[in-house]
Structure formats: structure tokens, C-alpha cells
Amino acid sequence: xxxxxxxxxxxxxxxxxxxxxxxxxxxxxxxxxxxxxxxxxxxxxxxxxxxxxxxxxxxxxxxxxxxxxxxxxxxxxxxxxxxxxxxxxxxxxxxxxxxxxxxxxxxxxxxxxxxxxxxxxxxxxxxxxxxxxxxxxxxxxxxxxxxxxxxxxxxxxxxxxxx
Amino acid sequence: xxxxxxxxxxxxxxxxxxxxxxxxxxxxxxxxxxxxxxxxxxxxxxxxxxxxxxxxxxxxxxxxxxxxxxxxxxxxxxxxxxxxxxxxxxxxxxxxxxxxxxxxxxxxxxxxxxxxxxxxxxxxxxxxxxxxxxxxxxxxxxxxxxxxxxxxxxxxxxxxxxxxxxxxxxxxxxxxxxxxxxxxxxxxxxxxxxxxxxxxxxxxxxxxxxxxxxxxxxxxxxxxxxxxxxxxxxxxxxxxxxxxxxxxxxxxxxxxxxxxxxxxxxxxxxxxxxxxxxxxxxxxxxxxxxxxxxxxxxxxxxxxxxxxxxxxxxxxxxxxxxxxxxxxxxxxxxxxxxxxxxxxxxxxxxxxxxxxxxxxxxxxxxxxxxxxxxxxxxxxxxxxxxxxxxxxxxxxxxxxxxxxxxxxxxxxxxxxxxxxxxxxxxxxxxxxxxxxxxxxxxxxxxxxxxxxxxxxxxxxxxxxxxxxxxxxxxxxxxxxxxxxxxxxxxxxxxxxxxxxxxxxxxxxxxxxxxxxxxxxxxxxxxxxxxxxxxxxxxxxxxxxxxxxxxxxxxxxxxxxxxxxxx
Numbered sequence: 001x002x003x004x005x006x007x008x009x010x011x012x013x014x015x016x017x018x019x020x021x022x023x024x025x026x027x028x029x030x031x032x033x034x035x036x037x038x039x040x041x042x043x044x045x046x047x048x049x050x051x052x053x054x055x056x057x058x059x060x061x062x063x064x065x066x067x068x069x070x071x072x073x074x075x076x077x078x079x080x081x082x083x084x085x086x087x088x089x090x091x092x093x094x095x096x097x098x099x100x101x102x103x104x105x106x107x108x109x110x111x112x113x114x115x116x117x118x119x120x121x122x123x124x125x126x127x128x129x130x131x132x133x134x135x136x137x138x139x140x141x142x143x144x145x146x147x148x149x150x151x152x153x154x155x156x157x158x159x160x161x162x163x
Numbered sequence: 164x165x166x167x168x169x170x171x172x173x174x175x176x177x178x179x180x181x182x183x184x185x186x187x188x189x190x191x192x193x194x195x196x197x198x199x200x201x202x203x204x205x206x207x208x209x210x211x212x213x214x215x216x217x218x219x220x221x222x223x224x225x226x227x228x229x230x231x232x233x234x235x236x237x238x239x240x241x242x243x244x245x246x247x248x249x250x251x252x253x254x255x256x257x258x259x260x261x262x263x264x265x266x267x268x269x270x271x272x273x274x275x276x277x278x279x280x281x282x283x284x285x286x287x288x289x290x291x292x293x294x295x296x297x298x299x300x301x302x303x304x305x306x307x308x309x310x311x312x313x314x315x316x317x318x319x320x321x322x323x324x325x326x327x328x329x330x331x332x333x334x335x336x337x338x339x340x341x342x343x344x345x346x347x348x349x350x351x352x353x354x355x356x357x358x359x360x361x362x363x364x365x366x367x368x369x370x371x372x373x374x375x376x377x378x379x380x381x382x383x384x385x386x387x388x389x390x391x392x393x394x395x396x397x398x399x400x401x402x403x404x405x406x407x408x409x410x411x412x413x414x415x416x417x418x419x420x421x422x423x424x425x426x427x428x429x430x431x432x433x434x435x436x437x438x439x440x441x442x443x444x445x446x447x448x449x450x451x452x453x454x455x456x457x458x459x460x461x462x463x464x465x466x467x468x469x470x471x472x473x474x475x476x477x478x479x480x481x482x483x484x485x486x487x488x489x490x491x492x493x494x495x496x497x498x499x500x501x502x503x504x505x506x507x508x509x510x511x512x513x514x515x516x517x518x519x520x521x522x523x524x525x526x527x528x529x530x531x532x533x534x535x536x537x538x539x540x541x542x543x544x545x546x547x548x549x550x551x552x553x554x555x556x557x558x559x560x561x562x563x564x565x566x567x568x569x570x571x572x573x574x575x576x577x578x579x580x581x582x583x584x585x586x587x588x589x590x591x592x593x594x595x596x597x598x599x600x601x602x603x604x605x606x607x608x609x610x611x612x613x614x615x616x617x618x619x620x621x622x623x624x625x626x627x628x629x630x631x632x633x634x635x636x637x638x639x640x641x642x643x644x645x646x647x648x649x650x651x652x653x654x655x656x657x658x659x660x661x662x663x664x665x666x667x668x669x670x671x672x673x674x675x676x677x678x679x680x681x682x683x684x685x686x687x688x689x690x691x692x693x694x695x696x697x698x699x700x701x702x703x704x705x706x707x708x709x710x711x712x713x714x715x716x717x718x719x720x721x722x723x724x725x726x727x728x729x
Contacts (some may be wrong), residue, residue, distance in 0.1 A: 066468075
């Protein structure tokens with residue numbers, strides 16, 4: 001089953017490779033991994049999307065907690081949470097396609113953030129499945145380039161990961 | 164007053180009460196070696212290869228309650244140390260390895276003797292540090308020692324660039340450590356301990372399975388008390404030998420791939436299993452599905468939550484220090500009105516399994532049987548020696564036939580299975596216990612993996628007794644080839660062996676060749692009578708002897724091959 005794990009870790013050189021190294025060394029899947037510093041500059045927050053049986057997910061949580069740099073781990077999938085991913089899509093936008101692509105972007109609540117005479121770059125945010133749907137909804141031949149951040153997640157309401 | 168990084172390093176070692184550093188100098192650690200030279204509190208043991216430095220620090224740590232310390236230079240110094248570090252990691256041995264690094268301004272430029280030490284050791288250390296600023300050095304070393312010995316112990320590497328060891332700063336050794344992300348749980352959950360006690364009181368066929376955690380936690384006394392209290396048979400893993408007295412009637416021997424029949428059958432057929440500081444690894448319980456095919460309730464005490472329910476689902480997880488949890492468990496059991504049953508039927512069954520006499524072997528008057536050498540070694544040393552071993556058949560025979568009654572007497576590489584461990588580990592043990600008897604049980608294959616240390620032994624007057632069971636084969640490889648590869652002995656014959664007697668003599672030691680069973684006892688007596696000399700005993704043993712019992716890889720604990728089956 002797919003799980004989305006959030007963790008806080010010391011914002012130190014090599015901390016990221018300790019986490020990624022753990023996943024490769026123990027044969028765990030990583031669908032995506034995002035990391036950036038938090039408002040507390042000594043901490044980074046990481047979101048890892050992974051999959052596995054309940055036993056494997058339990059081990060992943062325990063092994064992550066065991067890393068000395070990891071301060072706190074939360075499996076967001078254990079409760080209500082929100083998940084968002086950012087995607088930038090560069091599309092060929094010429095002639096009639098120009099209007100159609102703008103319309104599709106609006107339907108998906110995207111923004112056209114860069115325009116040239118031949119292209120649009122559309123910014124889209126949402127759950128991964130929404131981004132997938134957008135890519136399926138537009139003419140595949142028009143896609144020039146896509147870049148996705150991988151999912152970031154946060155618990156709903158007072159479900160908070162903080163130290 | 165400001166001190167250099169090198170001075171700070173030595174001061175930190177002094178503050179930690181470090182007695183010995185095992186190491187090998189090189190360019191990146193020259194400042195540190197210079198400071199070592201200027202003082203006498205921290206003694207340096209010059210090995211002949213960095214792998215041996217780490218194994219020696221490891222042996223020192225295993226035979227004491229202290230943290231082992233190794234010091235190596237950058238590049239090849241570190242890469243040579245990696246096998247030793249991984250060995251310590253797999254067996255959770257507290258150790259601090261200090262490595263030199265190229266100057267900070269050179270890092271990443273493929274400088275001479277540069278290697279990414281932190282990167283290369285990351286998967287086999289508990290934690291590691293690259294110290295980029297001398298101001299962080301003292302606090303980092305403090306953390307390193309704290310991490311190494313607290314919680315589930317393990318090796319910690321501190322990589323110090325050459326310029327950092329020469330930069331100056333004010334020195335103050337922190338008195339406490341606080342790592343906000345690291346708080347190992349020491350005390351077990353009181354409610355779960357009550358549950359465990361109840362389960363043990365109700366058990367009809369209880370079994371205690373204890374591993375290296377008992378040794379690391381110095382909890383042999385508590386374990387013994389508990390086992391007697393609940394009237395259960397007790398087995399030890401390879402790492403746990405000595406954690407429960409082997410001569411006690413409740414001891415059923417080592418379990419696992421080469422465990423006794425009674426230990427493995429007891430594991431398979433018990434109704435309540437208490438696992439203490441052990442981790443259900445593949446060499447211990449064999450095939451997981453087969454093990455799980457029989458219902459039993461499991462209580463697991465371990466300081467590492469990640470060890471619990473990793474391979475086998477556990478009913479009562481008790482996270483905490485083995486000694487602390489056992490003490491609490493004993494208290495609850497003693498205060499309970501209910502007393503455990505006498506388990507008469509269970510013991511009858513155990514004794515029936517014991518009747519299989521699974522460690523029996525046919526001795527010979529013609530050819531030396533390796534088991535006989537170990538039994539005689541036990542007799543001559545009155546079971547009271549520190550025994551280190553290498554890896555292979557001789558290791559299993561030592562584990563099976565040297566009946567360890569005390570903890571920290573059996574020093575071997577269990578998890579990683581590192582050939583070449585025995586001799587350097589024995590050096591660490593002998594330095595930690597100067598007046599004591601230390602023997603290294605080895606084979607002609609393993610000993611050659613770190614034989615250069617005979618030179619270190621000479622320099623530091625280490626009167627180790629090397630018990631080489633020389634069967635002219637990589638015996639365990641040969642055994643698997645005989646069982647599973649149609650007797651095709653691919654590359655397992657040791658041809659062109661040196662004359663070990665002459666070799667020992669060349670290093671300034673004593674060598675004795677033993678070829679007849681009738682000479683075994685005399686040779687051992689002579690060797691141990693030479694209290695101040697290293698003696699290399701070259702026993703020419705039966706080259707076709709196999710280790711029994713054997714649970715083949717992938718099989719279940721009751722699917723065992725006994726010697727008499729063949």
C-alpha cells in the first residue's frame with residue numbers, strides 16, 4: 001500500500017543521504033522524496049512517498065527513527081492529511097491549441113507562468129492524481145517537458161509534526 | 164589557552180579514560196600522532212594493517228565494558244578499516260574510529276589519499292561525523308563516545324581533516340551530551356512487563372532464547388536468575404554464549420544452524436518464547452515460514468525497536484535495556500502470588516531431545532579430530548580462558564565444545580562473519596586483560612588473513628595462544644560443497660601452505676606442530692605453560708570432518724542433519 005511519510009531531521013550535510021541510503025540499502029521503495037529547510041533553520045522537513053506491506057512500513061518507520069539525524073517521523077497515511085505536488089509543464093502552444101491549452105489550464109486551476117510565441121509553461125498544483133489527469137487530458141503530442149516536485153504532505157487540523 | 168585540534172583529540176581521549184588506541188599513522192593524522200608522542204596516558208598500539216586496528220579495538224571492547232578506539236589515516240587507512248567497522252556494526256560493538264582526512268580546502272578535489280570516509284562508512288556505522296571546524300571537535304568526540312556506548316551500541320566514525328587537527332581553539336570538554344533526536348529507551352513499559360510475566364507464569368512449555376544483547380548489557384546475572392525463576396530451558400545464540408552458564412542443567416546449548424538438537428527443537432515446540440537481546444536472524448531460526456508454522460507466543464526484549472517484529476511477529480514487545488527490563492520482570496514475577504508450574508512434561512521432552520546427543524562425534528586415535536582439540540583446550544584452561552575465533556568450521560566447534568560459563572569470554576564475529584578477526588581481536592583482549600589466558604581458535608585459512616599481526620604481538624609482548632585447526636581446506640566452504648554442490652571442491656583447498664612453525668619462529672614466537680591425537684593434550688599443556696610467549700599450535704586435523712548438527716540454509720529448525728544421519 002502507498003504511504004506518505006513526513007519527517008523532521010537535522011539540517012546537516014549528509015542527512016539526506018542517510019535517508020536515501022537507508023532506503024536503497026534495505027530495499028525499500030521510494031516513489032518520491034522532497035526535502036527543504038523549515039522555519040527553524042536547524043531542521044529540514046522531508047516527505048517520502050513509499051509503498052509496502054504493513055510490516056515493511058513499520059520497519060521503515062522504525063529504521064527512520066533510528067537514524068541519529070532524524071528528530072521525528074509521522075506516517076501521514078495513518079490519519080487525515082493533505083497532499084500536494086507542484087508540476088510545471090511546457091507545452092507547444094500554437095494556433096488553435098493556444099486557446100484550448102489555456103482553457104484546460106483554467107479547468108485544472110493552473111496558471112500559465114511563461115509565454116513565448118510557440119510555448120506555454122503551465123504551473124499546476126494538486127494531488128499527484130490530478131496532475132496525472134491533466135497530462136492525460138491534453139494532447140500528448142503537445143507536451144514538450146514536464147517537471148514535478150514529488151508530493152509534500154501535512155496532517156489535517158491539529159495533527160502536527162513539530163518538536 | 165588555545166589548543167590545536169590534535170591536542171584536543173588527545174585530551175578528549177584522556178577525558179574519556181581511553182587506555183589504548185589501536186592505529187596506524189599516515190599523512191593526514193601526523194599532527195595527532197605528534198600529540199600522542201608527547202604524552203603517556205593514552206597508549207598507542209601499532210598494528211600492521213588498519214583492519215587489525217579496528218578488530219583489536221573491537222576485541223578490547225567486547226572483553227570489557229569499554230569503548231574501543233582506533234585511529235587511522237585518510238584514504239586507504241579508512242578503506243582498510245571498513246571491514247573492521249562493519250564487523251563491529253553487525254555485532255553492535257561500542258567503538259570510536261578516528262580517521263584523518265585531507266585538508267578541508269582539498270576535499271572533493273581527488274587529493275592524494277582522499278576518500279569520502281563519511282560516505283563510504285555510512286551504511287556500517289551507528290553514526291559518523293566530518294569535523295569541518297576545530298571549534299566543533301571536542302563536542303563531536305563527546306557525542307561520538309556517547310552514541311557508541313548508549314542505546315544499541317555501535318561504531319561511530321569521526322573524520323578529522325588535517326588542517327582541523329592543526330587549527331587552534333579554546334578547549335573545554337562538555338560534561339553532558341544532548342542530541343535532540345536521540346533518546347534511547349532504557350526502561351521497559353511497566354504494563355507490558357506485567358503482561359510478559361503473566362505469559363511466562365502460564366506457560367506450559369517456556370523457552371528462553373538469549374543473544375548478544377545480554378552480554379552488551381552486562382545482564383548475565385539477571386538472565387540466570389530469571390531462567391531459574393521461570394523453570395525454562397535456556398539457549399544462547401552464537402553472540403550470546405557465556406550469557407548463561409553452559410554448565411548449568413537448564414542450558415540446552417547454542418541454537419541455530421549448528422545448534423544442538425534440544426535447543427532447536429525447544430525453540431520450535433515451546434508455547435511461550437522469551438527472546439532476550441537477540442534478533443531472530445537467518446542463521447538462528449532458519450526458514451521464517453517454517454518457524455511461524457507452529458503457534459507460540461513471543462515476548463521480545465531489545466533496546467532497538469527496529470529489531471522487534473523485523474523477521475518474526477512478536478506478541479509482547481519490550482523495548483529497553485536488557486538488564487533493566489529483566490530486573491523489572493524478575494520483580495514482577497517474584498511479587499506475583501502465582502508460581503510457575505514445574506513443567507515436568509516439558510523437561511521430560513527436552514531430556515528426550517538431549518538424548519539424541521547431537522554433539523557426539525567419533526574420536527580417533529589415528530587422526531586429530533577438531534572437536535577433541537577444543538574439548539582438550541577447555542579442559543587445560545579449566546573453561547576460564549578468553550577465546551577469540553575466526554570464521555568457519557573452527558568457529559562453530561569452538562562455540563559448541565568450549566562451554567562458556569562467563570560472559571565476555573567468547574569473542575567472535577557473528578553477524579558479518581569476518582575471517583581474519585581472531586588474531587587482532589585477541590590482541591585487544593590480551594591488552595585489556597594482561598594476566599589472563601587468551602587463545603585464538605582459528606583455521607589455516609582465516610589466520611592468513613591477518614597473519615602480519617604476529618609482528619604486533621611480538622612488539623607488545625602479547626602471549627596469545629593460537630590454536631590453528633589446520634585441515635588444509637576452507638572447511639566450511641568444503642562442507643557446503645560436499646552437501647550442496649556435489650563434492651565439487653571449487654577453490655576450497657588451501658595449497659602451498661606455509662610452515663606455520665617456522666613462520667611463528669620467524670616472527671620471534673614459538674611454533675608447535677601437532678599431528679597425533681595422543682600429542683594434543685601435551686602440546687596444549689606446553690603452550691599454556693609458556694605464560695610469557697605467543698605459541699602457535701599447528702594442529703593437523705581431519706580434513707573431512709564436518710560440523711554437526713546442521714540445519715541447511717532455508718530449512719526449518721527441526722529439519723536438522725545429525726552426524727548419525729549420514
